[in-house]
Amino acid sequence: xxxxxxxxxxxxxxxxxxxxxxxxxxxxxxxxxxxxxxxxxxxxxxxxxxxxxxxxxxxxxxxxxxxxxxxxxxxxxxxxxxxxxxxxxxxxxxxxxxxxxxxxxxxxxxxxxxxxxxxxxxxxxxxxxxxxxxxxxxxxxxxxxxxxxxxxxxxxxxxxxxxxxxxxxxxxxxxxxxxxxxxxxxxxxxxxxxxxxxxxxxxxxxxxxxxxxxxxxxxxxxxxxxxxxxxxxxxxxxxxxxxxxxxxxxxxxxxxxxxxxxxxxxxxxxxxxxxxxxxxxxxxxxxxxxxxxxxx
Numbered sequence: 083x084x085x086x087x088x089x090x091x092x093x094x095x096x097x098x099x100x101x102x103x104x105x106x107x108x109x110x111x112x113x114x115x116x117x118x119x120x121x122x123x124x125x126x127x128x129x130x131x132x133x134x135x136x137x138x139x140x141x142x143x144x145x146x147x148x149x150x151x152x153x154x155x156x157x158x159x160x161x162x163x164x165x166x167x168x169x170x171x172x173x174x175x176x177x178x179x180x181x182x183x184x185x186x187x188x189x190x191x192x193x194x195x196x197x198x199x200x201x202x203x204x205x206x207x208x209x210x211x212x213x214x215x216x217x218x219x220x221x222x223x224x225x226x227x228x229x230x231x232x233x234x235x236x237x238x239x240x241x242x243x244x245x246x247x248x249x250x251x252x253x254x255x256x257x258x259x260x261x262x263x264x265x266x267x268x269x270x271x272x273x274x275x276x277x278x279x280x281x282x283x284x285x286x287x288x289x290x291x292x293x294x295x296x297x298x299x300x301x302x303x304x305x306x307x308x309x310x311x312x313x314x315x316x317x318x319x320x321x322x323x324x325x326x327x328x329x330x331x332x333x334x335x336x337x338x339x340x341x342x343x344x345x346x347x348x349x350x351x352x353x354x355x356x357x358x359x360x361x362x363x364x365x366x367x368x369x370x371x372x373x374x375x376x377x378x
Contacts, residue, residue: 090139090257091171093250096163096194098186101176102206106237107131107144110247114350115267115274116144118281128162130268132261138251139259143170155368167193172253173201174246175227179219179234180210183226191226202249203227208234209241272299275347279315279359282342283328286335291327294320296367296377310354313347317361320368328361336361 095103104116111131133140145163167173173194177187194201205223208216216234223232233249235242261268276297284292296318304311317336319325329336336359344357367373 086137087256088137088139088259089251089254090141090260091254092141092143092169093253094143094163094166094170094173094199095145095176096167096173096190097176097206098178098184098190101178102237103144103176106174106176106206106235107142109237109240110140110142110243111266113266114346115269116277128166132266132268133247134259134261134263138254139257139261140247140250140254141260142174154371154374164193167197167199170199171255172250173197173199174250175201175203177203177205177219177223177226177232179205179207179216182219183222187223187226200253201230202246202253203230203232204242204246205232205234206237209236209239272302274350275299275302275313276315278346278350279317279339279343279357281346282339283317285342286338287327291319291324294324294368295328298377304353310356311347311351312356312358314358315360317359318364318367319361320364320366322363325361325363 095107097103104118107116107129108114108118108131110133112133113131115131116129129144131142131144133142143166145166175190175194177183203223205216205219211219220232220234224230233242233245235246237243267274276299280295280297283295283297287295298316298318300314300316302311302313317328317339319328327335328339330338340357340359343359344355347355347357364370364373
């Protein structure tokens with residue numbers, strides 16, 4: 083009996099901001115490799131999530147949402163999306179069952195068609211609407227794709243994901259194992275820690291801070307002879323008013339960010355964490371090409 087060929091390749095995960103790309107990647111990988119937030123521009127860089135089984139390996143590339151660039155940060159984010167789409171073996175195009183397809187979805191569909199990249203289309207958040215609305219959204223999504231097949235899923239609950247995996251594997255060529263067994267991402271630990279801290283800042287702040295906040299890890303070291311990891315990091319914003327919001331009255335906000343981030347980091351590292359946070363101002367950092375390059 084012949085053994086099926088091993089299939090592997092790279093998949094660009096595409097969709098409008100907040101469609102659930104990071105939630106889906108984390109669910110498929112089985113580990114948290116991308117932060118999740120309901121704020122636009124949460125994902126700023128390309129993040130790899132690796133799904134490995136006996137017969138296949140999928141390297142899922144969680145990308146920033148398609149958007150109109152308006153500063154150095156968003157220009158580089160969109161450039162990452164454009165470059166990745168031309169390099170991958172397939173695209174995973176995600177639409178939102180809770181919203182009617184819009185101009186952003188049409189733009190992505192056109193970009194995928196222009197690149198000539200094979201794609202699999204899904205309608206995420208199918209659990210958020212009733213059956214009648216789901217049927218309406220599916221019809222609209224299929225019309226957008228000129229009759230292309232669209233599969234309803236729920237990244238949050240896991241509905242429809244086995245069929246999605248089968249479709250993605252079928253789109254992959256025969257290929258090698260790109261990542262050793264057990265590896266789930268190529269993201270450096272310092273970058274993941276910075277993202278987990280930023281995730282908590284996004285969760286806790288609801289004013290003008292989210293788009294303007296960045297995180298830089300200054301040091302990360304395991305204390306000799308102890309299972310304690312010591313981390314020092316800076317929360318960076320653009321204005322003094324944003325700094326005041328992040329610190330909060332009596333330091334309550336930054337303490338809450340640190341507490342939430344420490345819990346997430348400990349879950350990832352499997353070790354106790356001592357986390358020290360400082361809040362700094364760097365004027366208009368999102369317009370600074372060199373600084374943005376350093377962050378991304």
